[in-house]
Structure formats: structure tokens, C-alpha cells
Amino acid sequence: MSLQIARLQSLIAEKSEECAVQNAEVERLLREVTNRGTREKALAAENLDLHEQLNEALAMHEELSAEIVELQERYTEVMSMLHDAEEELRAFRQDQKSYR
Numbered sequence: 001m002s003l004q005i006a007r008l009q010s011l012i013a014e015k016s017e018e019c020a021v022q023n024a025e026v027e028r029l030l031r032e033v034t035n036r037g038t039r040e041k042a043l044a045a046e047n048l049d050l051h052e053q054l055n056e057a058l059a060m061h062e063e064l065s066a067e068i069v070e071l072q073e074r075y076t077e078v079m080s081m082l083h084d085a086e087e088e089l090r091a092f093r094q095d096q097k098s099y100r
Helices: 002-099
Strands: none
Touching: none
16 A cells, blocks of 8 residues: 555656646747747837838839939930020021121
């Protein structure tokens, strides 16, 4: 009987040790889950911020692209006006030479 009690006490001690190890593992896993949840929230917020920055950058890109097109058109117009003015000046100088 006393041998049986000793075996049961030994078994209880062994199971208690297993339970303590499992409890420690459960606590570690819970901390890990909490940390990952916190990290996930931080990454989600960062992702949202990056999406907003990307949308702003895309809008700015479109705006600048439109401005470049406008400036290219204006440049073409100004160059045409310059060419016309040079032609007029050349013609004026030719007329001046013929009156002399």
C-alpha cells in the first residue's frame, strides 16, 4: 500500500511538473500572440499610411504630368512665335537694305 502511495505521489509530482511546463508554454504563446497582434495593428496602420502617401504621390504625379503637357504646348507656341518674329525681323532687315 505504501509502495502504491509512493508511486501515485511520484506520478502526481511528474504530472504537476508537466503541467507547470505546459503552463509556461501557454503563457509564452499568449505573450507571442499578444505581441503579434500588436505588431499586426502597427503594420496595418503603417500600411494605411503608405497607401495614403502613395495616393498623394500618384495625384501629384498626374498633376505634374498635366503641367508638363501644358508647358510643352506653351513651349511649342512660344517657339513658333519666336520663329515668326525672326522671320519678320529678317524680312524687315531685307526691306531696310533695299531702301538704302
